[in-house]
Amino acid sequence: MKQSFFKLLLLVLAAAIVAGCQTRPPPSPDMTQLGPDEGMGADWIDSSDVYAGGIPGLEMRDPAYVGTDAEARQMRGVLESVYFEFDRSTIRPGERAKLESAYQYLSENPNHKLLIEGHCDWRGTAEYNLALGDRRASSAKDYLVQLGLSRDRIETVSKGDMEAIVGGSESEMQRDRRAELIPIRPFE
Numbered sequence: 001m002k003q004s005f006f007k008l009l010l011l012v013l014a015a016a017i018v019a020g021c022q023t024r025p026p027p028s029p030d031m032t033q034l035g036p037d038e039g040m041g042a043d044w045i046d047s048s049d050v051y052a053g054g055i056p057g058l059e060m061r062d063p064a065y066v067g068t069d070a071e072a073r074q075m076r077g078v079l080e081s082v083y084f085e086f087d088r089s090t091i092r093p094g095e096r097a098k099l100e101s102a103y104q105y106l107s108e109n110p111n112h113k114l115l116i117e118g119h120c121d122w123r124g125t126a127e128y129n130l131a132l133g134d135r136r137a138s139s140a141k142d143y144l145v146q147l148g149l150s151r152d153r154i155e156t157v158s159k160g161d162m163e164a165i166v167g168g169s170e171s172e173m174q175r176d177r178r179a180e181l182i183p184i185r186p187f188e
Contacts (some may be wrong), residue, residue: 009053043049069115074115079105079181082140083174086121087137091143102181103147109183114149116140116156117180121173122164 080098082091089101106114118133118140137156147150164176 011029029104033152053166073185075112075183075185076180078183081178081180082136084136084177084179086173087124087132089132089139091139096143099143100147103128103144103149106144106149106153109185112153112183112185114144115182115184116154117182118156118158119178119180120161121162121168121176122161122168123173123188124161125134126160129160129164130158131160133160136179140181 001092010129031071034171057148079102082095084090084095085092102114106112118135120129120132122133122135134156137158141156144154161176165172168176
């Protein structure tokens, strides 16, 4: 009797393990989405409520700098890019003169703003490189603010490894690790 009890117990235990290991089919998209009458729907956002005064990063953009030809107002190549060591976002002493030159340029052109694009080489995940590109752009911005440039004249964006040369040589990867300094002139 003890032997049949243990066989039954072993059989029940084996069935429980097999049942627990079965893969479940993925849920149907119909079961994971709200129907048209459920929830708030896609039209619940009131664009006038998007800006809430006093929240950093949600300030209204200056209309003199936005529009359909925004890229045409970007003056690429006027200022030198700041380069970084692998996996770093600190400004090296040899690169500080480039930021000082940018500060001087912006002091002489008070109606221009600055866009700082943070870039990375191809190594690392897309998420990590976007965060690293953001830290590089922010590091350059912080240095310019310390020099005396107003924060509201600087915008940052991370491009991560989106423009990097995949599988590039060491010298190509060094050029990809940068913060591009792009003056933006207002609409005339």
